[in-house]
Amino acid sequence: MQFLECNTRPMRSAVFVDFDNIFIRLSELDVNIARTFATRPLDWIAWLENSLPPYAGIDAGAKRNILVRRCYLNPKSFGNFRPYFIRGAFETVDCPSLTTQGKTSADVHMVVDLLDLLDHKVNYDEFIIMSADADFTPVLLKLRKWDRRTAVLAVGSTSPAYRAASDLVIDQDVFIEEALGGGSMAFSEPARIIRRAEGPASTAPVLSTEAVTVINGGATVLQESAAVRPVFSSFSPGGVRDTEKQRDQCSRLVQTFVRASPEAVTMAQLAYRIRQAFPDVGMDWQGKGSFKLFLSELDLGSLATSPVIPGYVYDPLRHAVPSGETGIRDEAFEAAEPELAALARKVHDLTDTPYLSPAHYGVLFASIAQEINHSGYNMTTVSKAVRDRCKEKEVPVARQHVNFVLRGIAFTGHRFGEGKETAQVLAERLLANTLNLCENAQLSLSEGEVTSLRRWFYAGLIP
Numbered sequence: 001m002q003f004l005e006c007n008t009r010p011m012r013s014a015v016f017v018d019f020d021n022i023f024i025r026l027s028e029l030d031v032n033i034a035r036t037f038a039t040r041p042l043d044w045i046a047w048l049e050n051s052l053p054p055y056a057g058i059d060a061g062a063k064r065n066i067l068v069r070r071c072y073l074n075p076k077s078f079g080n081f082r083p084y085f086i087r088g089a090f091e092t093v094d095c096p097s098l099t100t101q102g103k104t105s106a107d108v109h110m111v112v113d114l115l116d117l118l119d120h121k122v123n124y125d126e127f128i129i130m131s132a133d134a135d136f137t138p139v140l141l142k143l144r145k146w147d148r149r150t151a152v153l154a155v156g157s158t159s160p161a162y163r164a165a166s167d168l169v170i171d172q173d174v175f176i177e178e179a180l181g182g183g184s185m186a187f188s189e190p191a192r193i194i195r196r197a198e199g200p201a202s203t204a205p206v207l208s209t210e211a212v213t214v215i216n217g218g219a220t221v222l223q224e225s226a227a228v229r230p231v232f233s234s235f236s237p238g239g240v241r242d243t244e245k246q247r248d249q250c251s252r253l254v255q256t257f258v259r260a261s262p263e264a265v266t267m268a269q270l271a272y273r274i275r276q277a278f279p280d281v282g283m284d285w286q287g288k289g290s291f292k293l294f295l296s297e298l299d300l301g302s303l304a305t306s307p308v309i310p311g312y313v314y315d316p317l318r319h320a321v322p323s324g325e326t327g328i329r330d331e332a333f334e335a336a337e338p339e340l341a342a343l344a345r346k347v348h349d350l351t352d353t354p355y356l357s358p359a360h361y362g363v364l365f366a367s368i369a370q371e372i373n374h375s376g377y378n379m380t381t382v383s384k385a386v387r388d389r390c391k392e393k394e395v396p397v398a399r400q401h402v403n404f405v406l407r408g409i410a411f412t413g414h415r416f417g418e419g420k421e422t423a424q425v426l427a428e429r430l431l432a433n434t435l436n437l438c439e440n441a442q443l444s445l446s447e448g449e450v451t452s453l454r455r456w457f458y459a460g461l462i463p
Contacts (some may be wrong), residue, residue, distance in 0.1 A: 011125045014117055015048065016110050017090075018131030019078060025132060025155035029176070036180045038081040041088040045069065047179035048128065051268040055126075055167060066121065070113060072106040083350050083442045107135045118146055125149055129166075134159035142164050178268040178291070194242060205318035216452050246281055250274055251298040254313065258303055264314035264322050267291060283299050333357035343452050351437035353408070353430075354401040362460025363395045364405065365423035365430075377417035379406055380425075408433035427457040 019038075026034035037044065049064045067088040073082065074097060082092050093113075095104040110131070112160055117124050127143055129136055132154035138348040140150050144165070151168040153175055163169050257273055258265050271291040275282035285294035292311060306312040308322040334341040340358075346356040356364065367389040371382050383402040409429040410416070431454055445453070 010063040010065045012122060013048075013066045013126040014114075014124050015045070015066050015070070015128040016114060016130065017069075017071040017085075018110060019071050019073035019081070019085075020095075020104060020106060021131045021133055022153070022155055023078065023081075026154070026176075033176055033180055038078070039346070039356075040180075041069075041071075041085050041090065043181075044175070044179035045088065047266075047268055050266045051178065051272065052151065052168070052170070064126070066128070067124070069118065070110075072104075072109055074104050078203075080444075087350055087441060107133050110138070111139050115142070118143075118148070122123060126151065127254055128153070130160045132156050132162075134162045137162045137165050157193060164188055174272075177179045178271055227415050235300070236302075243286060246278060246286070247298055250278065250281065250294075251300065253277060254295075254298060255301050255303060259312050261319075264306065264312040266320045267295065267311035270295070270313060312394065329358050330355065330360075340452055340456060342458055343449055347434065347443070347453065349437060350441040350443050351434060352404065353434050353437065354397075354404055356397065356401065358456055358459035360390075360395050360460065361457055362398060362423065362425070362462060363390055363393055364397050364402070364463060365426045365457075367393075368402070368405070368426055369421040369423050372416055372421045379392075379403070382406065382416075405430055408437075411436075423461050424458075427461060431457050 003016060023038055026037055045066060049066055052067040069085075069088070071082075071085045071090045071094060072093045072095050073079070073085075075082065075094040079094075086090050093106075093109050095106040095109060097104055111190050114127060114129075126149040128151045129140070130153045136152075137159065140152075140162070140222045143150050144167075149168075150166045151164070152166040153170040153171060153172065154162065155172045155175075225287070233398050248392075253274060254270055257270065271282070274291075281294075285291055286297075288294040288297070293315070295305070300313065302315065302317070303313055304316050306314065306322040314320075314322065330341070332346075337358075339361060344353075344355055347353050364386070366380070367386045371385045371389065374386070375381070383406060385404045387397060387399045390402075405426075406416075409426060412429045412432045414425075434453060434457075435445070435450070
Protein backbone atom coordinates (compact mmCIF):
# COMPACT_ATOMS: atom_id res chain seq x y z
CA MET A 1 0.00 0.00 0.00
CA GLN A 2 2.84 2.36 0.81
CA PHE A 3 4.34 1.75 -2.65
CA LEU A 4 1.05 2.63 -4.36
CA GLU A 5 0.77 5.86 -2.40
CA CYS A 6 4.29 6.81 -3.37
CA ASN A 7 3.61 6.19 -7.05
CA THR A 8 0.36 8.17 -7.18
CA ARG A 9 1.64 11.35 -5.51
CA PRO A 10 3.05 14.12 -7.72
CA MET A 11 6.63 13.73 -8.89
CA ARG A 12 8.88 16.19 -7.10
CA SER A 13 11.29 17.64 -9.61
CA ALA A 14 14.15 20.12 -9.69
CA VAL A 15 15.46 21.83 -12.83
CA PHE A 16 18.97 23.22 -13.25
CA VAL A 17 19.71 25.47 -16.23
CA ASP A 18 23.23 26.06 -17.53
CA PHE A 19 22.02 29.18 -19.31
CA ASP A 20 25.20 30.10 -21.17
CA ASN A 21 25.56 26.59 -22.55
CA ILE A 22 21.98 26.25 -23.79
CA PHE A 23 21.59 29.82 -25.06
CA ILE A 24 24.82 29.73 -27.08
CA ARG A 25 23.96 26.36 -28.62
CA LEU A 26 20.45 27.52 -29.53
CA SER A 27 21.85 30.72 -31.02
CA GLU A 28 23.95 28.64 -33.38
CA LEU A 29 20.69 27.12 -34.66
CA ASP A 30 18.42 30.17 -34.63
CA VAL A 31 18.79 33.46 -32.76
CA ASN A 32 15.03 33.90 -32.38
CA ILE A 33 14.67 30.45 -30.84
CA ALA A 34 17.44 31.29 -28.36
CA ARG A 35 15.70 34.51 -27.38
CA THR A 36 12.42 32.68 -26.88
CA PHE A 37 14.20 30.29 -24.52
CA ALA A 38 15.72 33.23 -22.63
CA THR A 39 12.61 35.39 -22.38
CA ARG A 40 9.78 32.89 -21.89
CA PRO A 41 10.97 30.37 -19.27
CA LEU A 42 7.45 29.90 -17.91
CA ASP A 43 6.35 28.50 -21.27
CA TRP A 44 8.92 25.72 -21.38
CA ILE A 45 8.59 25.05 -17.65
CA ALA A 46 4.89 24.41 -18.28
CA TRP A 47 5.85 22.14 -21.17
CA LEU A 48 8.22 20.16 -18.95
CA GLU A 49 5.54 19.75 -16.29
CA ASN A 50 2.70 18.85 -18.65
CA SER A 51 4.26 17.10 -21.63
CA LEU A 52 7.08 14.86 -20.43
CA PRO A 53 5.84 11.29 -19.93
CA PRO A 54 6.39 9.62 -16.55
CA TYR A 55 9.11 7.07 -15.95
CA ALA A 56 8.60 3.33 -15.91
CA GLY A 57 7.05 2.34 -12.60
CA ILE A 58 5.48 5.78 -12.06
CA ASP A 59 1.71 6.04 -12.28
CA ALA A 60 0.59 7.49 -15.62
CA GLY A 61 -1.64 10.03 -13.89
CA ALA A 62 1.10 11.35 -11.63
CA LYS A 63 1.73 15.06 -12.06
CA ARG A 64 5.21 16.53 -12.33
CA ASN A 65 5.75 19.44 -9.94
CA ILE A 66 8.97 21.38 -10.52
CA LEU A 67 9.64 22.59 -7.00
CA VAL A 68 13.18 23.89 -7.55
CA ARG A 69 14.11 26.15 -10.47
CA ARG A 70 17.67 27.39 -10.69
CA CYS A 71 19.36 29.27 -13.51
CA TYR A 72 23.13 29.77 -13.69
CA LEU A 73 24.36 32.53 -15.99
CA ASN A 74 27.20 34.93 -16.68
CA PRO A 75 25.83 38.33 -15.54
CA LYS A 76 28.21 40.29 -17.76
CA SER A 77 27.20 38.50 -20.96
CA PHE A 78 23.59 37.56 -20.24
CA GLY A 79 22.50 39.67 -17.28
CA ASN A 80 19.77 41.33 -19.34
CA PHE A 81 17.91 38.00 -19.40
CA ARG A 82 17.95 37.59 -15.61
CA PRO A 83 14.64 39.48 -15.05
CA TYR A 84 12.74 36.95 -17.16
CA PHE A 85 13.92 34.08 -14.96
CA ILE A 86 13.27 36.01 -11.76
CA ARG A 87 9.72 36.60 -12.99
CA GLY A 88 9.48 32.87 -13.69
CA ALA A 89 10.22 32.08 -10.01
CA PHE A 90 13.77 30.92 -10.72
CA GLU A 91 16.62 31.30 -8.30
CA THR A 92 19.34 32.93 -10.40
CA VAL A 93 22.98 32.31 -9.63
CA ASP A 94 25.55 34.68 -11.11
CA CYS A 95 28.52 32.82 -12.56
CA PRO A 96 31.01 35.38 -13.95
CA SER A 97 33.90 34.43 -16.21
CA LEU A 98 36.93 33.05 -14.39
CA THR A 99 39.31 32.84 -17.36
CA THR A 100 40.15 34.92 -20.41
CA GLN A 101 38.41 32.24 -22.51
CA GLY A 102 35.10 32.99 -20.78
CA LYS A 103 34.94 29.82 -18.66
CA THR A 104 32.51 30.22 -15.75
CA SER A 105 31.92 28.27 -12.56
CA ALA A 106 28.35 27.32 -13.52
CA ASP A 107 29.06 23.59 -13.66
CA VAL A 108 30.66 23.63 -10.18
CA HIS A 109 27.73 25.56 -8.69
CA MET A 110 25.26 23.21 -10.33
CA VAL A 111 26.97 20.06 -9.08
CA VAL A 112 27.19 21.39 -5.52
CA ASP A 113 23.51 22.36 -5.56
CA LEU A 114 22.47 19.05 -7.10
CA LEU A 115 24.24 17.04 -4.41
CA ASP A 116 22.97 19.37 -1.70
CA LEU A 117 19.37 18.44 -2.61
CA LEU A 118 20.12 14.76 -1.99
CA ASP A 119 20.12 15.51 1.75
CA HIS A 120 17.14 17.84 1.60
CA LYS A 121 14.11 17.09 3.76
CA VAL A 122 12.06 16.94 0.57
CA ASN A 123 12.79 13.71 -1.22
CA TYR A 124 13.17 14.90 -4.83
CA ASP A 125 12.25 12.22 -7.36
CA GLU A 126 13.69 13.80 -10.48
CA PHE A 127 16.53 16.10 -11.50
CA ILE A 128 16.29 17.85 -14.88
CA ILE A 129 19.61 19.18 -16.14
CA MET A 130 19.66 21.56 -19.09
CA SER A 131 23.23 21.50 -20.34
CA ALA A 132 25.37 19.66 -22.87
CA ASP A 133 28.43 19.73 -20.61
CA ALA A 134 29.74 16.17 -20.21
CA ASP A 135 31.22 17.18 -16.85
CA PHE A 136 27.83 16.34 -15.36
CA THR A 137 28.23 12.62 -16.15
CA PRO A 138 29.65 11.73 -12.70
CA VAL A 139 26.85 13.51 -10.85
CA LEU A 140 24.25 11.72 -13.01
CA LEU A 141 25.79 8.41 -12.03
CA LYS A 142 25.75 9.52 -8.40
CA LEU A 143 22.06 10.37 -8.61
CA ARG A 144 21.35 6.99 -10.17
CA LYS A 145 23.04 5.28 -7.21
CA TRP A 146 20.69 7.16 -4.93
CA ASP A 147 17.71 5.94 -7.00
CA ARG A 148 16.81 9.37 -8.35
CA ARG A 149 15.49 9.83 -11.89
CA THR A 150 17.33 12.18 -14.23
CA ALA A 151 16.40 13.91 -17.47
CA VAL A 152 18.77 15.98 -19.61
CA LEU A 153 18.31 18.50 -22.39
CA ALA A 154 21.47 18.72 -24.44
CA VAL A 155 21.45 21.02 -27.45
CA GLY A 156 24.05 20.10 -30.05
CA SER A 157 26.52 17.23 -29.94
CA THR A 158 26.90 15.47 -26.62
CA SER A 159 29.00 12.69 -25.14
CA PRO A 160 27.45 9.20 -25.51
CA ALA A 161 28.40 8.52 -21.88
CA TYR A 162 26.53 11.63 -20.75
CA ARG A 163 23.37 10.56 -22.56
CA ALA A 164 23.66 7.00 -21.29
CA ALA A 165 24.05 8.17 -17.70
CA SER A 166 20.62 9.84 -17.72
CA ASP A 167 17.24 8.14 -17.58
CA LEU A 168 15.59 10.38 -20.18
CA VAL A 169 17.06 12.44 -22.98
CA ILE A 170 14.82 15.28 -24.12
CA ASP A 171 15.20 15.54 -27.86
CA GLN A 172 16.35 19.03 -28.84
CA ASP A 173 14.18 19.20 -31.97
CA VAL A 174 11.00 18.48 -30.05
CA PHE A 175 11.96 20.92 -27.30
CA ILE A 176 12.56 23.64 -29.89
CA GLU A 177 9.36 22.94 -31.79
CA GLU A 178 6.92 22.33 -28.96
CA ALA A 179 8.33 24.04 -25.88
CA LEU A 180 9.74 27.07 -27.71
CA GLY A 181 7.21 27.30 -30.51
CA GLY A 182 9.81 26.83 -33.25
CA GLY A 183 7.53 24.76 -35.45
CA SER A 184 8.50 26.67 -38.60
CA MET A 185 12.06 25.35 -38.44
CA ALA A 186 13.03 22.57 -40.83
CA PHE A 187 14.37 19.50 -39.08
CA SER A 188 16.74 17.05 -40.64
CA GLU A 189 14.91 14.04 -39.27
CA PRO A 190 11.58 13.17 -37.65
CA ALA A 191 11.25 14.62 -34.16
CA ARG A 192 11.32 12.32 -31.17
CA ILE A 193 9.76 13.34 -27.91
CA ILE A 194 11.81 11.42 -25.34
CA ARG A 195 14.28 8.58 -25.69
CA ARG A 196 15.30 6.17 -23.04
CA ALA A 197 19.05 6.58 -22.66
CA GLU A 198 20.70 3.18 -22.65
CA GLY A 199 23.89 3.74 -24.58
CA PRO A 200 25.36 5.54 -27.59
CA ALA A 201 23.62 3.34 -30.13
CA SER A 202 20.32 3.09 -28.31
CA THR A 203 17.23 2.55 -30.40
CA ALA A 204 15.06 2.03 -27.35
CA PRO A 205 11.37 2.76 -27.75
CA VAL A 206 9.71 5.98 -26.76
CA LEU A 207 8.47 5.97 -23.18
CA SER A 208 4.75 6.28 -22.79
CA THR A 209 2.05 4.91 -20.55
CA GLU A 210 -0.77 5.52 -23.01
CA ALA A 211 -0.40 4.68 -26.66
CA VAL A 212 -2.80 5.44 -29.45
CA THR A 213 -2.82 2.47 -31.80
CA VAL A 214 -4.28 2.66 -35.29
CA ILE A 215 -6.36 -0.37 -36.18
CA ASN A 216 -8.62 -1.40 -39.03
CA GLY A 217 -7.50 1.46 -41.24
CA GLY A 218 -8.32 4.26 -38.86
CA ALA A 219 -10.15 3.30 -35.66
CA THR A 220 -8.31 4.38 -32.53
CA VAL A 221 -8.10 2.85 -29.09
CA LEU A 222 -6.17 3.78 -25.97
CA GLN A 223 -3.95 1.07 -24.62
CA GLU A 224 -1.77 0.98 -21.53
CA SER A 225 1.88 0.15 -22.02
CA ALA A 226 5.10 0.86 -20.16
CA ALA A 227 7.08 1.33 -23.34
CA VAL A 228 5.80 1.46 -26.88
CA ARG A 229 7.31 2.00 -30.28
CA PRO A 230 5.92 4.49 -32.79
CA VAL A 231 2.99 2.92 -34.62
CA PHE A 232 2.92 3.55 -38.35
CA SER A 233 -0.30 4.13 -40.20
CA SER A 234 -1.79 1.49 -42.42
CA PHE A 235 -0.73 3.26 -45.62
CA SER A 236 1.66 1.40 -47.84
CA PRO A 237 5.13 3.03 -47.84
CA GLY A 238 5.30 2.79 -51.59
CA GLY A 239 1.78 3.93 -52.30
CA VAL A 240 0.23 7.36 -52.64
CA ARG A 241 -0.74 8.72 -49.24
CA ASP A 242 -4.26 10.02 -48.96
CA THR A 243 -3.90 13.37 -47.19
CA GLU A 244 -7.58 13.69 -46.40
CA LYS A 245 -7.74 10.19 -44.97
CA GLN A 246 -4.77 10.92 -42.71
CA ARG A 247 -6.44 14.08 -41.48
CA ASP A 248 -9.63 12.15 -40.71
CA GLN A 249 -7.64 9.62 -38.72
CA CYS A 250 -5.81 12.39 -36.87
CA SER A 251 -9.14 14.11 -36.15
CA ARG A 252 -10.53 10.93 -34.61
CA LEU A 253 -7.35 10.43 -32.61
CA VAL A 254 -7.54 13.96 -31.18
CA GLN A 255 -11.24 13.69 -30.35
CA THR A 256 -10.79 10.30 -28.68
CA PHE A 257 -7.81 11.40 -26.60
CA VAL A 258 -9.25 14.74 -25.47
CA ARG A 259 -12.64 13.30 -24.54
CA ALA A 260 -10.92 10.55 -22.52
CA SER A 261 -8.86 13.10 -20.60
CA PRO A 262 -10.10 14.43 -17.24
CA GLU A 263 -8.81 17.92 -18.12
CA ALA A 264 -7.84 20.12 -21.06
CA VAL A 265 -5.00 18.63 -23.13
CA THR A 266 -1.96 20.62 -24.20
CA MET A 267 -1.25 20.84 -27.90
CA ALA A 268 2.22 19.47 -27.21
CA GLN A 269 0.69 16.27 -25.85
CA LEU A 270 -1.52 15.91 -28.90
CA ALA A 271 1.40 16.51 -31.25
CA TYR A 272 3.27 13.73 -29.45
CA ARG A 273 0.34 11.31 -29.81
CA ILE A 274 -0.05 12.01 -33.51
CA ARG A 275 3.69 11.51 -34.09
CA GLN A 276 3.39 8.15 -32.33
CA ALA A 277 0.61 7.03 -34.65
CA PHE A 278 1.67 8.84 -37.84
CA PRO A 279 5.43 9.56 -37.93
CA ASP A 280 5.24 10.71 -41.55
CA VAL A 281 2.61 13.34 -40.68
CA GLY A 282 4.72 14.65 -37.81
CA MET A 283 7.73 15.28 -40.03
CA ASP A 284 6.33 18.49 -41.53
CA TRP A 285 2.65 18.46 -40.50
CA GLN A 286 1.54 17.91 -44.10
CA GLY A 287 3.42 20.99 -45.27
CA LYS A 288 1.88 23.31 -42.65
CA GLY A 289 5.20 23.74 -40.85
CA SER A 290 3.74 23.66 -37.33
CA PHE A 291 1.33 21.54 -35.34
CA LYS A 292 -0.99 24.48 -34.55
CA LEU A 293 -1.55 25.18 -38.23
CA PHE A 294 -2.09 21.48 -38.91
CA LEU A 295 -4.56 21.28 -36.03
CA SER A 296 -6.58 24.12 -37.55
CA GLU A 297 -7.21 21.88 -40.58
CA LEU A 298 -8.65 19.03 -38.50
CA ASP A 299 -12.32 18.39 -37.75
CA LEU A 300 -12.48 18.66 -33.95
CA GLY A 301 -16.23 18.24 -33.67
CA SER A 302 -17.49 19.93 -30.51
CA LEU A 303 -13.98 20.37 -29.09
CA ALA A 304 -12.52 23.85 -28.68
CA THR A 305 -9.00 25.23 -28.78
CA SER A 306 -7.48 27.80 -26.43
CA PRO A 307 -4.58 30.17 -27.18
CA VAL A 308 -3.64 30.23 -23.49
CA ILE A 309 0.04 29.31 -23.31
CA PRO A 310 1.15 26.59 -24.11
CA GLY A 311 -2.06 26.00 -26.16
CA TYR A 312 -4.89 23.60 -25.29
CA VAL A 313 -7.68 21.54 -26.83
CA TYR A 314 -10.64 20.87 -24.53
CA ASP A 315 -14.24 19.72 -24.38
CA PRO A 316 -16.42 22.68 -23.25
CA LEU A 317 -19.00 20.24 -21.84
CA ARG A 318 -16.50 18.46 -19.57
CA HIS A 319 -13.42 20.62 -19.04
CA ALA A 320 -12.79 23.97 -17.40
CA VAL A 321 -11.79 26.67 -19.85
CA PRO A 322 -7.98 27.10 -19.64
CA SER A 323 -6.89 30.38 -18.06
CA GLY A 324 -3.64 32.32 -18.27
CA GLU A 325 -1.62 34.35 -20.74
CA THR A 326 -2.46 33.98 -24.42
CA GLY A 327 0.63 35.43 -26.05
CA ILE A 328 -1.61 37.14 -28.63
CA ARG A 329 0.34 39.37 -31.02
CA ASP A 330 -0.62 42.65 -32.65
CA GLU A 331 0.77 42.02 -36.13
CA ALA A 332 -0.21 45.47 -37.43
CA PHE A 333 1.67 47.14 -34.56
CA GLU A 334 4.72 44.94 -35.12
CA ALA A 335 4.76 45.62 -38.85
CA ALA A 336 4.39 49.39 -38.47
CA GLU A 337 6.85 49.92 -35.60
CA PRO A 338 8.93 46.78 -35.06
CA GLU A 339 11.42 48.32 -32.60
CA LEU A 340 8.75 49.88 -30.39
CA ALA A 341 6.66 46.71 -30.58
CA ALA A 342 9.64 44.62 -29.47
CA LEU A 343 10.23 46.90 -26.47
CA ALA A 344 6.52 46.87 -25.63
CA ARG A 345 6.46 43.08 -25.77
CA LYS A 346 9.51 42.91 -23.49
CA VAL A 347 7.91 45.26 -20.95
CA HIS A 348 4.64 43.32 -21.17
CA ASP A 349 6.40 40.01 -20.54
CA LEU A 350 8.10 41.35 -17.41
CA THR A 351 5.45 43.67 -15.95
CA ASP A 352 2.08 42.55 -17.42
CA THR A 353 1.53 46.06 -18.83
CA PRO A 354 -1.07 45.46 -21.58
CA TYR A 355 0.47 44.85 -24.99
CA LEU A 356 -1.56 47.36 -26.99
CA SER A 357 -0.59 49.55 -29.92
CA PRO A 358 -0.15 53.32 -29.36
CA ALA A 359 -3.40 53.95 -31.24
CA HIS A 360 -5.30 51.56 -28.99
CA TYR A 361 -3.79 53.16 -25.88
CA GLY A 362 -4.99 56.52 -27.19
CA VAL A 363 -8.55 55.23 -27.47
CA LEU A 364 -8.30 53.58 -24.04
CA PHE A 365 -7.09 56.72 -22.25
CA ALA A 366 -9.71 58.88 -23.98
CA SER A 367 -12.47 56.40 -23.08
CA ILE A 368 -11.42 56.32 -19.42
CA ALA A 369 -11.39 60.11 -19.22
CA GLN A 370 -14.78 60.44 -20.95
CA GLU A 371 -16.45 57.82 -18.77
CA ILE A 372 -15.19 59.20 -15.46
CA ASN A 373 -15.96 62.80 -16.41
CA HIS A 374 -19.48 61.77 -17.41
CA SER A 375 -20.44 59.23 -14.72
CA GLY A 376 -17.91 59.53 -11.91
CA TYR A 377 -15.55 56.81 -10.71
CA ASN A 378 -16.34 53.31 -9.60
CA MET A 379 -13.76 50.78 -10.73
CA THR A 380 -16.22 48.00 -11.51
CA THR A 381 -18.63 50.08 -13.54
CA VAL A 382 -15.92 52.17 -15.19
CA SER A 383 -13.91 49.15 -16.38
CA LYS A 384 -17.00 47.58 -17.96
CA ALA A 385 -18.15 50.83 -19.56
CA VAL A 386 -14.68 51.61 -20.92
CA ARG A 387 -14.38 48.14 -22.40
CA ASP A 388 -17.72 48.68 -24.15
CA ARG A 389 -16.67 52.13 -25.41
CA CYS A 390 -13.51 50.64 -26.89
CA LYS A 391 -15.46 47.79 -28.45
CA GLU A 392 -17.78 50.28 -30.16
CA LYS A 393 -14.70 51.88 -31.70
CA GLU A 394 -13.46 48.42 -32.83
CA VAL A 395 -10.52 48.53 -30.44
CA PRO A 396 -9.97 45.07 -28.86
CA VAL A 397 -9.28 46.04 -25.25
CA ALA A 398 -10.19 43.41 -22.66
CA ARG A 399 -11.69 44.32 -19.32
CA GLN A 400 -8.61 42.94 -17.55
CA HIS A 401 -6.53 45.44 -19.55
CA VAL A 402 -8.73 48.29 -18.35
CA ASN A 403 -8.48 47.09 -14.75
CA PHE A 404 -4.70 46.87 -14.99
CA VAL A 405 -4.44 50.43 -16.30
CA LEU A 406 -6.82 51.80 -13.64
CA ARG A 407 -4.94 50.06 -10.83
CA GLY A 408 -1.57 51.13 -12.21
CA ILE A 409 -2.60 54.77 -12.43
CA ALA A 410 -4.03 54.61 -8.89
CA PHE A 411 -0.75 53.18 -7.56
CA THR A 412 1.01 56.41 -8.56
CA GLY A 413 -1.22 58.35 -6.15
CA HIS A 414 -3.70 59.59 -8.72
CA ARG A 415 -7.25 60.06 -7.41
CA PHE A 416 -9.88 59.48 -10.05
CA GLY A 417 -12.79 61.88 -10.19
CA GLU A 418 -11.28 64.62 -8.01
CA GLY A 419 -10.85 66.81 -11.07
CA LYS A 420 -11.40 66.68 -14.80
CA GLU A 421 -9.63 63.66 -16.26
CA THR A 422 -7.55 64.01 -19.42
CA ALA A 423 -6.00 61.35 -21.61
CA GLN A 424 -2.62 63.12 -21.36
CA VAL A 425 -2.52 62.93 -17.55
CA LEU A 426 -3.63 59.27 -17.59
CA ALA A 427 -0.86 58.43 -20.05
CA GLU A 428 1.69 60.22 -17.87
CA ARG A 429 0.58 58.30 -14.79
CA LEU A 430 0.63 54.94 -16.51
CA LEU A 431 4.15 55.66 -17.81
CA ALA A 432 5.28 56.42 -14.26
CA ASN A 433 3.77 53.16 -13.00
CA THR A 434 5.34 51.18 -15.84
CA LEU A 435 8.79 52.59 -15.08
CA ASN A 436 8.34 51.57 -11.44
CA LEU A 437 7.33 48.06 -12.50
CA CYS A 438 10.37 47.80 -14.77
CA GLU A 439 12.63 48.81 -11.89
CA ASN A 440 11.02 46.24 -9.59
CA ALA A 441 11.53 43.58 -12.28
CA GLN A 442 15.23 44.55 -12.50
CA LEU A 443 14.75 45.62 -16.10
CA SER A 444 17.25 48.39 -16.77
CA LEU A 445 16.08 50.83 -19.42
CA SER A 446 18.28 53.20 -21.38
CA GLU A 447 17.29 56.82 -21.95
CA GLY A 448 16.31 55.89 -25.48
CA GLU A 449 14.06 53.09 -24.25
CA VAL A 450 12.37 55.41 -21.73
CA THR A 451 11.72 57.82 -24.60
CA SER A 452 10.25 54.97 -26.63
CA LEU A 453 7.97 53.98 -23.73
CA ARG A 454 6.76 57.56 -23.54
CA ARG A 455 5.94 57.41 -27.25
CA TRP A 456 4.17 54.06 -26.71
CA PHE A 457 1.64 55.71 -24.40
CA TYR A 458 1.53 59.19 -25.93
CA ALA A 459 1.69 58.67 -29.70
CA GLY A 460 -1.96 57.65 -30.04
CA LEU A 461 -3.42 60.55 -28.02
CA ILE A 462 -5.90 62.67 -29.87
CA PRO A 463 -5.06 66.43 -29.50
